[in-house]
Amino acid sequence: MSTSTKSDPTIFIIFGGTGDLTSRKIAPALYNLFLDGWLPNQFSIIGTGRTQLSDEQFRENLFKDISQFSRSGKVAKEKWDVFSKSIFYQVSDIKDFETYKEFGKRVEKHNTEWKTKANVIYYLAVSPNFFPIIASNISKAKLADDPKKVRIVIEKPFGHDLETAKELNKLLSSIFDECQIYRIDHYLGKETVQNIMAFRFANSIMEPLWNRNYIEHVQISVTEQLGVEERGDYYDGAGAMRDMIQNHLLQLLCHVAMEPPVSFSADEVRDRKVDVLKAMRKFGPEDVRLSAVRGQYGSGWMKGKEVPGYRDEPKVDPDSNTETFAAIKFFIDNWRWQGVPFYLRTGKRMHQSSSVITIQFKDVPHLIFPTEASESWQQNRLIISIQPEMSIRLQVQAKRPGLDMVLNAVDMVFDYKGTYASQAPEAYETLILDTMLGDQTLFMRGDQVEAAWELVMPILSTWQNKKSLNFPNYSADSWGPESAEALIARDGFNWFTLPVQGNKK
Known part of the structure; x- marks a missing residue:
């Protein structure tokens, strides 16, 4: 940085x-x-x-x-x-x-x-x-x-699977030292992503709450209104898992879940991220069925314009088995996060283009207010919006003005536009400058890339070996397949969406 x-x-x-x-x-x-x-x-x-x-x-x-x-x-x-x-x-x-x-x-x-x-x-x-x-x-x-x-x-993409990622790492390490290799993931250069560490480790009020004792579950959702456009030839060999979850979303998860580093040195920060990936529970075939959902968009209407289904896009196999949507439930088996589900969701042709991390805290252990005072009761949430809006919102309960005791959720908001007059730099500006300065904090290390691939390979292998019989299973301008709602509803939760202005990626 x-x-x-x-x-x-x-x-x-x-x-x-x-x-x-x-x-x-x-x-x-x-x-x-x-x-x-x-x-x-x-x-x-x-x-x-x-x-x-x-x-x-x-x-x-x-x-x-x-x-x-x-x-x-x-x-x-x-x-x-x-x-x-x-x-x-x-x-x-x-x-x-x-x-x-x-x-x-x-x-x-x-x-x-x-x-x-x-x-x-x-x-x-x-x-x-x-x-x-x-x-x-x-x-x-x-x-x-x-x-x-x-x-x-x-x-990116750094490899097509675990084996090719290892081969590329082996080749690069035979030519360059690790300190010379900058594996770029533009999500890590975004201002709000960098602010996750600042928010966590520069404020003493957050760290005591940042664990399984107070956090009920975490959602990381990156959705796009766009389809594959002219990238059909690339995307049909990749899919949502390779294109987004293996890199972008797992990187965001590491930022949220990592232990406090002892210093801000590049390797210390990256060591803590690798620790997260190594602690994540591995998938077996039955786990894939219960905790992973895939989808492929069909035709529909976006902003008053009819759009084709994925299989009708240019350079896409008319019988394609490639997923354009994925939702996964992960667990991190360590002292801080044991039992806390992390839900990751990404998809194309979705209702909204946004990147949002939502951390839901556990409910109060005992509600002292009468029922009529808390009809709109909502658990505390921390919402980190990466795009299109850049903001951090803490949702808390407060008394509504008036003579009656009525509670409703209110937002304590930090947003970039309202706080700073200067325009935030683009992610590539941050990452290119760090490359010039020799700072690898925001870049993936070789072992981190391989650990991420190792985590998703059982899911990819299961999906590749078993053709989906219900593709396409969600229409354009929707929130994805019904099975994604069922995935999170089984645990008593629902996917959160944040009202935001605009849909610029």
């Missing part, structure tokens, strides 16, 4: 420089870091791709992208004139070893001009099947020999 220190001179090499991720996230993030004064005085951004472009053409493309997708709005010409001088483009074939020789020459050229040895960051914004090729060629060209100066950023 960033401090006020600028990084050393940095060369930022983006594999997939002409791709969608660069256009929408990486380039706007770098520009905003420049505007806010976080980039070093000496920096270079080198985009790579097979498209034939000159430096100037590449700059013009990024100008349009940043103007469209940056939180700071349209690019100011005077700022762009300064920023764009450090942007370059190299036509490259990532399978061709000669490409990497050119990278080496560019790095040496900058080092000579700057009269110092710069940090070099290789950002792999490409399809996962290219990760091993790029890493191997970087090694072959001897471009990763200095562990203090060279870093590699790997986007």
Whole structure:
């Protein structure tokens, strides 16, 4: 997590420089870091791709992208004139070893001009099947020999299953030290996610309550109104479990459930997250039937527009068994959380786009108020909204104004927009800056990735080996299949939804 220190001179090499991720996230993030004064005085951004472009053409493309997708709005010409001088483009074939020789020459050229040895960051914004090729060629060209100066950023998905994740970890660790590998999960860069640790460990009133004695259950819900759009070919081989739960939602769970670290060092924080994953109860075949629900959306109407079912989306198998919805009940078998269920839910074509963590506290042991005073009684809840609204709400009971003793739930709210005038940085800004500073606190370690895969593999294997006979089983603009409601209702609970404004992801 960033401090006020600028990084050393940095060369930022983006594999997939002409791709969608660069256009929408990486380039706007770098520009905003420049505007806010976080980039070093000496920096270079080198985009790579097979498209034939000159430096100037590449700059013009990024100008349009940043103007469209940056939180700071349209690019100011005077700022762009300064920023764009450090942007370059190299036509490259990532399978061709000669490409990497050119990278080496560019790095040496900058080092000579700057009269110092710069940090070099290789950002792999490409399809996962290219990760091993790029890493191997970087090694072959001897471009990763200095562990203090060279870093590699790997986007998700990190592996397709436990076996491929282990293979990729083994390859990367044969080339790079662990301190050089930045496995990026953009959810961990979101302001509200970072605030979970601040809320828990910077406030003495929370820690005594943060355990099985006071917390009844926890819900983590990440839902999207969007369908698979043009990602059908990727998504049909992934599904909701691989795309969301194995990484994003389990990371959120780790933030909520981790033990207090003894310091804020990267490895200490990540050690505590691994402890959570290792303590989570493993699934057997019967557990999958009782505690895991899958779904696939059918056709329906969204915002007055008819939308197709998943199997009718472009590049999707018409007989697909891929889940677009998953709801899982997990348990953490340790002293703090024994017996407390953690319910995780994610899905596409849902009624609302939101990411919300809800912690429900146990009811009061004895109710002293008369029945008519507490007709709208509600247990205390802590609601952490990550998107589209960024807020933390503590719901408590209070007396309604008037001569009668009538209670109702009220919210004690901290929200970013109402508290801070400045705009919160995008997640990629935080994570890219931390990469430049060499801070791995918000990045997944190799053993953490493997522990997450190990946890979900029994569910994935069961679902893959048994075709669902009721797909599609929920319509667009709904809250998912009925079996998801039954999953949580069996325990006497229901899924929470938070009224929020807008549905921007």
